Amino acid sequence: MAVGLHCQIRNFFTRLIHQHTAIHETKAQDSTSLRSSTTPHRIKESTMAPHTQQKKSGKAQKQTKKFIINAQQPASDKIFDVSAFEKFLQDRIKVEGRTNNLGDNVVIQQAGEGKIEIIAHNDLSGRYLKYLTKKFLKKQQLRDWLRVVSTSRGVYELKFFNVVNDEADEDDE
Known part of the structure; x- marks a missing residue:
């Protein structure tokens, strides 16, 4: 059973x-x-964005981007070591998900006193460079004194925070 x-x-x-x-x-x-049917009856064709097909090539086109990180002011005050920062960037920048994989894709060099120039022949964002710069400042314990500001497209500058002198205000009273 x-x-x-x-x-x-x-x-x-x-x-x-x-x-x-x-x-x-x-x-x-x-x-x-x-999904294969045409547009729904509620949406008018005239309100929809025109449909354009993108060409798909076998290879992605290389984009050359140039970034400049300007640290002249802190470097002239001798609180920021530009060569150590250049070495840090060479060690930390990831290309295709790996560090120490710069090759010919990314070139990092000093361009004048206190300036670092990064030329990337692949997809590298300025926000990533800003992130790495902040990470270096934190490691060197300079994050409380310096900030990273984008002055124009592809140009980042290290500036001192505007510190109000409280002692001078107390003396005036």
């Missing part, structure tokens, strides 16, 4: 599974037919 009950339960579940898969197959077919 237990064997018969076991067979009935097994048959019940196999029928249930077959019904379930059949329902999902019909739903999948319905959803693909809905």
Whole structure:
């Protein structure tokens, strides 16, 4: 009797599974037919953005970006070591998810006194460089004194925070 009950339960579940898969197959077919239909009746064609196809080439085009990090002011005050920062960037910049993988894709060099020039032939963002600069400042315990400001596109400058001299205010009173 237990064997018969076991067979009935097994048959019940196999029928249930077959019904379930059949329902999902019909739903999948319905959803693909809905996706392939034209625009819904509620949206007018004139209000929609024009559909443009992008050309897909085999290779992504190389973009050359140039970034300059200007640290002249703190370097002239001898609180910021530009060569150590250059070494830090060479060690920390990731190319294709790996550090120490700069190769010819990214070139880091000093451009004048207190300036570092980064030329990237691949996708490198300025926000990433700003993040790494802040990380270096934190490591050198300069984050409380210096901030990274974008003065123009691709140019970042290290500036001192404007510190109000409270002692001078107290002397005036």
